[in-house]
Amino acid sequence: METREVNWKALRQLCQQLMMREGMCEEDAYVCADNLVDADLAGVESHGVSRMTNYMKRLRTRVVDPCGRPETQKEYPGSLYIDGKNAMGMVAGHYAMRRCMEKAKESGCCFAAVHHSNHFGMAAYYTMMAAREGMIGFSATNAPPNLAPWGSSQKYMGTNPFSISVPTKKEPITLDMAPSVVAMGKIILAAKLGQKIPEGWVVDAEGNPCTDPEVGQYGTLLPIGGPKGSGIAIFTEILCGILAGAACGPHIHHFWKDFENPQNVGHVFWAVDIEKFCGLSEFLDGIEQMVAEMKGLAKTPGTTEIFMPGEIENRRRAERRAAGIAMSQSVYEELRILAEQYEVPFTIE
Amino acid sequence: METREVNWKALRQLCQQLMMREGMCEEDAYVCADNLVDADLAGVESHGVSRMTNYMKRLRTRVVDPCGRPETQKEYPGSLYIDGKNAMGMVAGHYAMRRCMEKAKESGCCFAAVHHSNHFGMAAYYTMMAAREGMIGFSATNAPPNLAPWGSSQKYMGTNPFSISVPTKKEPITLDMAPSVVAMGKIILAAKLGQKIPEGWVVDAEGNPCTDPEVGQYGTLLPIGGPKGSGIAIFTEILCGILAGAACGPHIHHFWKDFENPQNVGHVFWAVDIEKFCGLSEFLDGIEQMVAEMKGLAKTPGTTEIFMPGEIENRRRAERRAAGIAMSQSVYEELRILAEQYEVPFTIE
Numbered sequence: 001m002e003t004r005e006v007n008w009k010a011l012r013q014l015c016q017q018l019m020m021r022e023g024m025c026e027e028d029a030y031v032c033a034d035n036l037v038d039a040d041l042a043g044v045e046s047h048g049v050s051r052m053t054n055y056m057k058r059l060r061t062r063v064v065d066p067c068g069r070p071e072t073q074k075e076y077p078g079s080l081y082i083d084g085k086n087a088m089g090m091v092a093g094h095y096a097m098r099r100c101m102e103k104a105k106e107s108g109c110c111f112a113a114v115h116h117s118n119h120f121g122m123a124a125y126y127t128m129m130a131a132r133e134g135m136i137g138f139s140a141t142n143a144p145p146n147l148a149p150w151g152s153s154q155k156y157m158g159t160n161p162f163s164i165s166v167p168t169k170k171e172p173i174t175l176d177m178a179p180s181v182v183a184m185g186k187i188i189l190a191a192k193l194g195q196k197i198p199e200g201w202v203v204d205a206e207g208n209p210c211t212d213p214e215v216g217q218y219g220t221l222l223p224i225g226g227p228k229g230s231g232i233a234i235f236t237e238i239l240c241g242i243l244a245g246a247a248c249g250p251h252i253h254h255f256w257k258d259f260e261n262p263q264n265v266g267h268v269f270w271a272v273d274i275e276k277f278c279g280l281s282e283f284l285d286g287i288e289q290m291v292a293e294m295k296g297l298a299k300t301p302g303t304t305e306i307f308m309p310g311e312i313e314n315r316r317r318a319e320r321r322a323a324g325i326a327m328s329q330s331v332y333e334e335l336r337i338l339a340e341q342y343e344v345p346f347t348i349e
Numbered sequence: 350m351e352t353r354e355v356n357w358k359a360l361r362q363l364c365q366q367l368m369m370r371e372g373m374c375e376e377d378a379y380v381c382a383d384n385l386v387d388a389d390l391a392g393v394e395s396h397g398v399s400r401m402t403n404y405m406k407r408l409r410t411r412v413v414d415p416c417g418r419p420e421t422q423k424e425y426p427g428s429l430y431i432d433g434k435n436a437m438g439m440v441a442g443h444y445a446m447r448r449c450m451e452k453a454k455e456s457g458c459c460f461a462a463v464h465h466s467n468h469f470g471m472a473a474y475y476t477m478m479a480a481r482e483g484m485i486g487f488s489a490t491n492a493p494p495n496l497a498p499w500g501s502s503q504k505y506m507g508t509n510p511f512s513i514s515v516p517t518k519k520e521p522i523t524l525d526m527a528p529s530v531v532a533m534g535k536i537i538l539a540a541k542l543g544q545k546i547p548e549g550w551v552v553d554a555e556g557n558p559c560t561d562p563e564v565g566q567y568g569t570l571l572p573i574g575g576p577k578g579s580g581i582a583i584f585t586e587i588l589c590g591i592l593a594g595a596a597c598g599p600h601i602h603h604f605w606k607d608f609e610n611p612q613n614v615g616h617v618f619w620a621v622d623i624e625k626f627c628g629l630s631e632f633l634d635g636i637e638q639m640v641a642e643m644k645g646l647a648k649t650p651g652t653t654e655i656f657m658p659g660e661i662e663n664r665r666r667a668e669r670r671a672a673g674i675a676m677s678q679s680v681y682e683e684l685r686i687l688a689e690q691y692e693v694p695f696t697i698e
Binding site: 074076077078079080081103104106107108109110111113115136148149150151152153154156164166173175177179181203206207208224225227228229230231232234235237238239241242243244245248250270272273274276277278282283286287289290293294297298299300301303305306307308309 | 423425426427428429430452453455456457458459460462464485497498499500501502503505513515522524526528530552555556557573574576577578579580581583584586587588590591592593594597599619621622623625626627631632635636638639642643646647648649650652654655656657658
């Protein structure tokens with residue numbers, strides 16, 4: 001795959017400027033751009049600037065409100081019930097997590113649920129905000145259907161990711177995962193490349209095992225651990241859909257195809273102030289000891305290093321900040337076209 | 350397997366009386382007995398009265414304090430930091446969840462972390478307390494090591510289960526799961542029965558795939574979804590071990606073998622008052638719709654009904670409450686011996 005080396009700060013500025021051209025304020029556009037570019041830095045390209053064309057179309061058609069201002073509708077010392085006001089999901093998510101952290105500093109813990117929101121990018125972005133300030137962060141979102149409840153072959157729940165992050169003396173430890181064995185993107189890619197896929201990734205429309213990605217890309221993703229992953233996806237749907245007052249799985253409007261109906265995606269966020277439990281300094285010592293112990297364990301055949309959750313992504317961030325992001329020619333081209341269309345300077349190398 | 354039909358209320362009373370004979374107060378002994386018998390009612394026999402002999406030995410040796418009174422050490426509107434005072438884990442867990450729920454009624458949400466505790470039985474017991482009062486409950490615990498961080502073949506994290514439960518118009522929907530593909534008990538059972546086990550359950554001490562349960566029972570359990578399940582187990586360890594100020598995986602003393610050193614297990618609990626989000630009545634309607642929609646989806650070949658998490662367990666509870674619990678002759682015999690030893694009347698049929 002042909003790639004171009006791109007400077008992350010210039011890339012962030014480009015995305016910010018593009019979104020401002022659709023009426024977003026400087027601050028909100030920054031939050032969105034920072035989330036997307038952070039995904040590219042971390043190597044999670046599926047949630048990065050490769051989605052800019054779609055985000056821009058959603059802003060342009062006003063199916064997402066560029067000027068939506070999230071609003072707290074109910075507030076208690078440990079809770080926030082928030083209307084995302086159909087803003088970009090990153091704007092609603094950033095607002096919710098920021099407020100959660102403020103309140104957790106007072107109350108020990110705060111849990112926020114957001115409705116009337118949109119695709120919020122990479123879940124880890126929010127949890128790392130908390131970890132960087134000495135707190136534990138949790139985030140989750142629902143999404144259009146891709147997974148079936150256990151026993152069914154028909155999609156209902158989204159690939160509902162969740163993330164949790166904790167501070168360490170160095171970089172946060174961060175889990176960001178979906179309850180499916182793989183992302184649908186992997187199956188679509190295998191179809192493009194003409195490769196077989198292993199059994200256990202996806203079932204066809206009748207619920208039969210499927211190793212042909214041409215069929216599998218229209219099938220239903222399989223959850224990790226069978227009923228366990230299915231259960232996690234159902235509960236994420238319950239928290240982000242029902243508790244948050246948003247839409248549930250099949251009632252969420254399509255991100256790529258529907259430019260008329262707002263998605264009404266829901267999210268939840270949760271922040272805990274470590275100082276109000278064991279204390280931050282004891283926590284950091286405890287984590288340091290745990291990580292050292294884990295890294296010293298016997299390795300499975302072929303393993304060269306035992307990584308903590310999010311450690312590979314943290315290393316990539318550092319590398320790519322220094323050396324640039326290797327961007328596929330096709331994404332580069334999409335951004336160039338957007339820059340031309342919106343008359344924004346295109347200097348990202 | 351030979352079984353005896355046992356009356357659940359009589360069984361609960363027997364367990365309560367036995368524990369009172371070791372100095373537990375009436376109320377605490379009731380909470381423990383109720384948790385254990387509820388596991389047997391639900392069909393989770395591994396966490397039921399089959400453990401009574403061990404719990405009694407732990408009380409008798411005073412490695413668990415029969416009179417330990419859990420104590421809140423730090424308290425904020427949304428948080429509780431609790432010393433379990435080496436009481437039975439069920440006593441500490443019940444205290445923590447009860448207080449969490451009280452505070453969530455005021456603050457919207459409360460998160461509790463407990464240290465210096467013990468094996469707390471079935472995680473779902475606590476979350477269903479919350480669901481039965483119109484709240485969402487979450488619980489998790491750490492445990493002695495059985496799982497390796499991804500990339501290692503050496504045990505570190507416990508089979509750390511977590512549970513989440515929500516109310517419905519009928520019975521709660523409840524997920525209670527460990528991040529391993531199967532419980533170690535399944536492998537030990539296969540060894541007893543001389544059966545092979547499928548690849549993917551466990552690895553041997555060198556980290557190689559293992560289908561021989563004789564080897565596997567001394568191996569390391571595999572997590573669901575590879576690094577995903579491993580990540581969940583690590584974060585449960587971080588919350589229940591480090592944040593809660595308790596011991597971490599390999600530093601937790603053994604439940605079956607060590608009667609000198611308190612386990613210092615940690616738990617976390619979390620309660621959310623639905624009324625402070627979408628509202629309970631809207632929530633119950635939303636759940637009803639979601640469940641109806643899921644149950645109406647196309648079924649995979651061989652599936653007769655799509656079950657919600659915990660639904661099978663709820664049905665079993667109702668059946669066994671009415672018809673009795675089918676108890677294995679060996680567990681029955683263990684209880685008979687305990688009753689004799691402690692001079693407690695043995696009438697449980």
